[in-house]
Amino acid sequence: MVKAFAIDLGNGQVKARSEKRILIAPSMIANEKALGVGSVSNLEGEHDYNLYESKLKIGKKYVWGRDIKERIAHSDLMPTYTHHKRYESANFRLLFEFVLAELASDFNKKSIEVVLVASLPSDEVRTDVDKDLKSFLKGTHVITRNGSELVIDVVDVTINEQPLGTLLSENMNDKKQINKNVQTKTYTVFDFGAGTSIIDTYRGLKRIPELSDVLKTGQNDIYKQIATALKHDSGLSDVQYSQIEDGFRRGDHTAKISDRVHPSFGHLVDGPIDDFCEAVITKLNTIIPNRDIIDGFYITGGGANIVGDAFKSALQEHDATIEAAEPQLANLKGHYNLAILKRDQIHSMRKDEVAATKE
Ligand SMILES: Nc1ncnc2c1ncn2[C@@H]1O[C@H](COP(=O)(O)OP(=O)(O)OP(=O)(O)O)[C@@H](O)[C@H]1O
């Protein structure tokens, strides 16, 4: 049986899904030695990271997993994201293999066949980048996870625009049939990511480049501004932007520097959020001066949890705006549904082939 996998490799976090689980973990990896001496021992208790080896870097071991940011010193974490030639970068490809291995490990098999739907920032789909990534992903990957070798044969790869996933997930029924409306109408999707903000317009599920753009600013820029303001405000010598991010995620709007020191930043959030929304609206007005041609708007991406309400007020299209359910996972859900459709097609093709040979 071929398995359906979907992977959305974001600037901040990897989101991935199979029939067994939904995986969310930082888009960062580290060398095994960053764990420090003896730290792999059981003394450390529960942890949520694993050790991986890939044929891409023979003789090297890497750590990756949900806990990686808590377990590894900031300076030892290797981000997989660069604006320059990201998809050729070794770390980016390694991370893709580790995600494949992680999903595959749930099936308790030495080798499995996979249909993969992966997604990229929209302006990179259907470029050389996309072609290179596809040819890297397709075929056999041999990855060692915690000492056990896994063989993953990727038999089919599709690479889609990230925000397309939200249009699909919001417009598919339980039988994975796509709503007729979305196949003819024109929608603009705002995807608020950690490092980018995407404004994408689709007509009949096809992206219209002239009515779309990718801003290279995202939620991280908001966190950074708040961190600077808080440093100034509280006289603290250092506040990391990830401490601001964590405060948003917990919902308590405090920066947890230590058990003793945890200043609130709630009074500092409105300015950066409003400025951010204004910048996105200004961009929108430049690329789509006449909004009358748009049938509706979608708000998605994890950042919708942070800027969603402010952005909706700034957009002033309340009746025509839909906020994706579970925005951080909405793109992934749509791409996963597509992977299931592809998997079923392959199954029925194989059945037909078997039937034909019997005749
Ligand atoms: N429930 C939540 N509450 C608060 N913040 C959240 C929540 N879920 C996600 N976020 C934040 O939203 C931001 C964007 O997350 P998302 O996973 O969409 O970004 P990404 O896909 O990694 O980035 P990019 O799209 O730029 O590549 C992150 O900073 C994340 O921490």
Ligand SMILES: [Mg+2]
């Ligand atoms: Mg994203």
